[in-house]
Amino acid sequence: MTVGIISKIHPVRSHSNAAQGGINAALNPDDSWESHAFDTVKGSDYLGDQNAIEIMCREAPDEILHLEHLGVTFHRNDQGLLGTRAFGGASAARTYYVADITGQAILHVLYEQMLKYSDQIDRYEEWFTVDITTDDDGRCSGAIMRNIRDGSLEVFKAKTVILATGGSGQIYKPTTNALVCTADGQAMAYRAGASLMDMEMIQYHPTTLLGNGLLITEGARGEGAHLYNALGERFMEKDAPNKMELASRDVVSRAEQTEINEGRGFPDGSVHLDVTVVPKKRIHEALREIVMVGRDFAGIDITKEPIPVKPGQHYIMGGVKTDVDGQTDIPGLYAAGEVACVSVHGGNRLGANSLLDTLIFGKRSGVHAAGVAKQRNMPDVPATRLDQVRDEIDERINRAPGTGRRVSEVKAELGAIMDAKVAVYRDEAGLQEALEVVRRLKEEAKTATIDDKGTVFNQDVLGSIELGYMTDIAETIVLGAIERKESRGAQFRTDYPERNDEEWLKHIDIKLVDGEPKIEYSPVTITQWQPQARTY
Amino acid sequence: MPKYTLNIRRFSPETGKPAYFETFDVEMEGHRPVLDAILEARADQDGSIGIRCSCQAAICGSCGVRINGNPALACNTLLRDAVATAEDGVTIDIEPMGNMPVIKDLIVDMDAVHWKKVDRVVPWLVPAGDPPEREYVVPHEAMVDVTQTMACIHCGVCVSDCLSMEADPEFIGPAASAKAYRFVGDPRDSATKDRLVHLANDPSGIYDCTHCFKCVEVCPKGVAPMNQIMRLRRRATGDYKIKDHNNGYRHEKAFVNIIEKWGTLHEAKLLPDSYGEGILGKATPDAQKNLIGSLPTALRGLASGKVTIPKVLHHHKIPDIDKVQDIYKKVEGRPERIELNLYIVGEDADALEEEGASEVTPIAATAPAEEGAS
Ligand SMILES: Cc1cc2nc3c(=O)[nH]c(=O)nc-3n(C[C@H](O)[C@H](O)[C@H](O)COP(=O)(O)OP(=O)(O)OC[C@H]3O[C@@H](n4cnc5c(N)ncnc54)[C@H](O)[C@@H]3O)c2cc1C
Numbered sequence: 001m002t003v004g005i006i007s008k009i010h011p012v013r014s015h016s017n018a019a020q021g022g023i024n025a026a027l028n029p030d031d032s033w034e035s036h037a038f039d040t041v042k043g044s045d046y047l048g049d050q051n052a053i054e055i056m057c058r059e060a061p062d063e064i065l066h067l068e069h070l071g072v073t074f075h076r077n078d079q080g081l082l083g084t085r086a087f088g089g090a091s092a093a094r095t096y097y098v099a100d101i102t103g104q105a106i107l108h109v110l111y112e113q114m115l116k117y118s119d120q121i122d123r124y125e126e127w128f129t130v131d132i133t134t135d136d137d138g139r140c141s142g143a144i145m146r147n148i149r150d151g152s153l154e155v156f157k158a159k160t161v162i163l164a165t166g167g168s169g170q171i172y173k174p175t176t177n178a179l180v181c182t183a184d185g186q187a188m189a190y191r192a193g194a195s196l197m198d199m200e201m202i203q204y205h206p207t208t209l210l211g212n213g214l215l216i217t218e219g220a221r222g223e224g225a226h227l228y229n230a231l232g233e234r235f236m237e238k239d240a241p242n243k244m245e246l247a248s249r250d251v252v253s254r255a256e257q258t259e260i261n262e263g264r265g266f267p268d269g270s271v272h273l274d275v276t277v278v279p280k281k282r283i284h285e286a287l288r289e290i291v292m293v294g295r296d297f298a299g300i301d302i303t304k305e306p307i308p309v310k311p312g313q314h315y316i317m318g319g320v321k322t323d324v325d326g327q328t329d330i331p332g333l334y335a336a337g338e339v340a341c342v343s344v345h346g347g348n349r350l351g352a353n354s355l356l357d358t359l360i361f362g363k364r365s366g367v368h369a370a371g372v373a374k375q376r377n378m379p380d381v382p383a384t385r386l387d388q389v390r391d392e393i394d395e396r397i398n399r400a401p402g403t404g405r406r407v408s409e410v411k412a413e414l415g416a417i418m419d420a421k422v423a424v425y426r427d428e429a430g431l432q433e434a435l436e437v438v439r440r441l442k443e444e445a446k447t448a449t450i451d452d453k454g455t456v457f458n459q460d461v462l463g464s465i466e467l468g469y470m471t472d473i474a475e476t477i478v479l480g481a482i483e484r485k486e487s488r489g490a491q492f493r494t495d496y497p498e499r500n501d502e503e504w505l506k507h508i509d510i511k512l513v514d515g516e517p518k519i520e521y522s523p524v525t526i527t528q529w530q531p532q533a534r535t536y
Numbered sequence: 537m538p539k540y541t542l543n544i545r546r547f548s549p550e551t552g553k554p555a556y557f558e559t560f561d562v563e564m565e566g567h568r569p570v571l572d573a574i575l576e577a578r579a580d581q582d583g584s585i586g587i588r589c590s591c592q593a594a595i596c597g598s599c600g601v602r603i604n605g606n607p608a609l610a611c612n613t614l615l616r617d618a619v620a621t622a623e624d625g626v627t628i629d630i631e632p633m634g635n636m637p638v639i640k641d642l643i644v645d646m647d648a649v650h651w652k653k654v655d656r657v658v659p660w661l662v663p664a665g666d667p668p669e670r671e672y673v674v675p676h677e678a679m680v681d682v683t684q685t686m687a688c689i690h691c692g693v694c695v696s697d698c699l700s701m702e703a704d705p706e707f708i709g710p711a712a713s714a715k716a717y718r719f720v721g722d723p724r725d726s727a728t729k730d731r732l733v734h735l736a737n738d739p740s741g742i743y744d745c746t747h748c749f750k751c752v753e754v755c756p757k758g759v760a761p762m763n764q765i766m767r768l769r770r771r772a773t774g775d776y777k778i779k780d781h782n783n784g785y786r787h788e789k790a791f792v793n794i795i796e797k798w799g800t801l802h803e804a805k806l807l808p809d810s811y812g813e814g815i816l817g818k819a820t821p822d823a824q825k826n827l828i829g830s831l832p833t834a835l836r837g838l839a840s841g842k843v844t845i846p847k848v849l850h851h852h853k854i855p856d857i858d859k860v861q862d863i864y865k866k867v868e869g870r871p872e873r874i875e876l877n878l879y880i881v882g883e884d885a886d887a888l889e890e891e892g893a894s895e896v897t898p899i900a901a902t903a904p905a906e907e908g909a910s
């Protein structure tokens with residue numbers, strides 16, 4: 001059996017790098033996986049599937065130890081043991097971290113391991129997946145890739161395929177997500193016939209830098225930083241008297257947005273995150289990255305001045321619907337990480353649970369997919385499929401400029417409408433308007449033009465393909481948000497401000513049937529935690 | 537809204553044409569990064585401008601370029617700072633990084649150079665035997681220490697302008713050396729000696745660095761590769777008595793002594809001090825060969841303005857040389873060895889007072905760096 005890893009950017013450039021804060025696990029003797037699981041269930045506003053959450057939280061401690069053994073330079077306490085920091089929505093300090101480069105450290109160490117086993121793993125770095133193929137029985141048979149370096153197109157036949165393509169944040173502007181987070185995997189799976197789930201659940205992070213949307217890690221609040229409005233009030237006292245700044249993200253983001261909407265924000269439309277209350281040595285040791293972000297991207301010294309922040313798009317809880325082994329609706333096709341929806345995050349993801357999700361379900365998908373691959377013959381992908389994809393890409397490249405809008409223009413409009421109408425607070429009228437615009441943009445994307453006619457590193461044509469991915473997925477996000485007529489987790493409907501367990505304690509699934517999105521429901525798995533009112 | 541002119545070096549191998557410069561005018565606030573301006577030019581004017589980029593936050597390591605001749609990340613260089621170093625005060629020159637072949641426009645082939653070098657340092661942890669049941673117990677400081685090199689984002693900015701790599705393309709280079717220290721400094725790794733023997737014996741290994749400081753100066757993540765190289769050398773010669781064919785240990789001692797005496801690097805004295813008085817006088821045959829090999833380096837220093845004639849003739853002690861000497865006293869007065877570590881930078885003096893003396897080291901390490909940057 002051979003394994004190939006395909007990535008449209010060099011793997012160490014992947015967006016997991018951006019995860020500053022850390023990764024959760026109940027590893028301390030006085031902590032328990034049940035407590036971690038309960039926090040996650042509550043954080044999800046009871047939309048998370050509890051069987052999956054149990055698996056994730058039970059397997060978390062061993063995963064941290066495994067990473068530690070591979071070489072991740074986790075922070076130590078005075079005794080030389082793994083040390084933790086506090087994170088939002090958690091009842092214990094169970095976030096393990098590497099300064100504020102946790103994701104980078106984990107990603108790089110995993111890449112080191114990939115180099116170590118390079119005799120067993122083929123790496124295709126800077127190859128772009130254009131299409132997931134299925135055979136006549138509806139099984140996944142491989143994928144079609146474009147070699148970015150020379151523009152050649154190839155079929156990768158595969159017994160099993162795992163999507164680990166990350167998030168979709170570029171659908172919004174601003175976003176904390178990197179330019180490569182363009183919903184590729186979600187869109188390819190959706191087009192191939194897989195169901196998407198919980199797509200309406202878009203997380204807005206409470207502390208993104210005003211202006212460019214860069215993330216200020218929750219670790220800052222974990223280390224003790226405060227939020228203030230323009231009146232100098234620590235407004236979280238009103239909304240979460242116990243957990244204050246460390247309530248769940250949806251709660252803190254809404255509180256901030258309320259302050260801003262009701263005129264208690266600063267004139268630039270921000271609230272202030274004050275890190276100066278954290279001891280300096282600690283800032284330099286544990287929040288080094290945001291010292292640099294403050295200095296390089298906002299021109300401020302965060303050890304001396306408050307940081308202007310506002311809620312900003314950060315994470316998509318929804319994604320390709322999978323079971324606890326990563327299997328999608330399409331046999332042989334798996335999904336893990338931010339592209340997938342198991343669902344462990346439900347309506348709202350807790351900070352530092354996402355890296356964990358990628359690792360636990362990534363591993364489970366790998367184990368399962370390898371087992372299935374051993375039992376299967378290599379499928380065939382007809383050459384006509386490759387020709388079809390090649391023609392389609394050539395058509396994009398050859399569209400005459402001026403015959404449609406520029407790809408960049410369509411993308412900008414998409415980002416703006418999503419951030420305006422499908423954000424922290426939503427209502428029917430706004431969502432309907434967004435649907436109309438997104439559907440128009442989806443059509444415009446089909447004729448949008450680019451400039452680059454070349455084959456070597458034609459990033460322009462990749463942008464055009466990505467735009468198609470994003471408009472498809474944006475439509476499902478808006479449809480989900482319209483469908484869910486209640487407020488739960490990240491979905492807050494001002495026209496339906498209450499959570500309504502009777503009618504809406506269920507997942508919204510969306511799949512493509514005869515070219516049209518079709519909505520279905522699926523039940524939420526509850527094992528031991530019945531829904532309760534959610535206060536922090 | 538201020539207007540900026542980007543002068544971008546364009547190259548596409550498919551056209552058969554040589555590289556050329558093309559200018560793009562962009563209106564944008566000066567506190568926005570150069571990358572945003574390039575992306576705006578790409579969005580509105582020419583979608584074929586090639587540049588790798590993703591995070592826009594100096595964390596993915598994609599966007600290394602040369603801005604007005606200096607290697608940097610496009611995403612954390614602000615337009616107003618870039619224009620300040622422009623030759624004509626207006627036009628920002630943007631070129632691909634050096635020391636690596638250009639693929640297209642601002643995109644270089646890092647596999648062919650950087651990643652190949654990373655492969656040379658056995659870039660994974662080699663633990664001794666089976667892992668413990670729980671975590672490895674290791675000192676807090678050791679993890680903070682190697683995290684400095686873990687913070688390397690493999691952007692290649694240091695590789696771009698490494699002086700030694702220009703002279704010897706096989707040189708292991710700053711980033712791969714930092715990667716090597718990431719394991720050598722990690723108490724969980726069991727291959728320390730092998731790693732050091734390998735790095736020391738490799739003719740293009742750690743003793744091939746000319747201490748030009750460029751990598752320290754340009755690294756956007758404070759990895760300070762040259763410092764890691766010096767620490768690798770110290771470990772190799774000091775801890776493992778690995779014979780240094782290239783005379784680097786004496787070079788390093790000379791370096792340390794010069795800093796103690798002058799506070800900054802006295803480049804004119806460095807070569808003679810490293811290789812023996814009267815230049816060829818007492819030097820070993822190996823060292824003589826190396827000194828001759830180093831001469832072009834010194835000359836290049838002259839040519840690039842790094843070693844200027846006035847500098848050679850009048851080398852001034854820095855004003856607060858007492859402070860530097862105090863640091864030496866403190867460091868040398870301690871029973872255990874302290875590694876110079878730049879990891880926790882930016883703390884001001886009062887914080888140091890509060891927290892005790894152990895963080896005095898950054899000042900020692902940064903003082904010469906500033907000189908090197910001049
Ligand atoms: C700023 C920020 C901070 C965060 N902080 C934390 C935190 O502290 N703790 C936490 O747990 N989570 C955090 N998260 C969330 C977490 O980082 C992400 O959810 C997680 O890293 C996603 O990992 P992934 O493996 O799914 O995707 P990614 O790491 O994004 O990887 C996706 C991969 O897929 C490849 N790919 C995508 N499309 C294609 C295609 N078409 N063809 C070929 N390859 C493709 C990409 O090249 C890339 O290698 C943070 C997120 C952000 C944005």
Ligand code: SF4
Pocket residue numbers: 694697698699700701709710744745746747748749750751752761762765
């Ligand atoms: S100090 Fe050494 S490694 Fe760094 S740039 Fe100069 S020659 Fe290269």
Ligand code: SF4
Pocket residue numbers: 687688689690691692693694695710711714754755756757758759760761
């Ligand atoms: S050492 Fe610094 S400059 Fe060099 S590759 Fe790493 S992060 Fe970039």
Ligand code: FES
Pocket residue numbers: 588589590591592593594595596597598599600609610611612
């Ligand atoms: S875009 Fe990621 S480092 Fe600049």
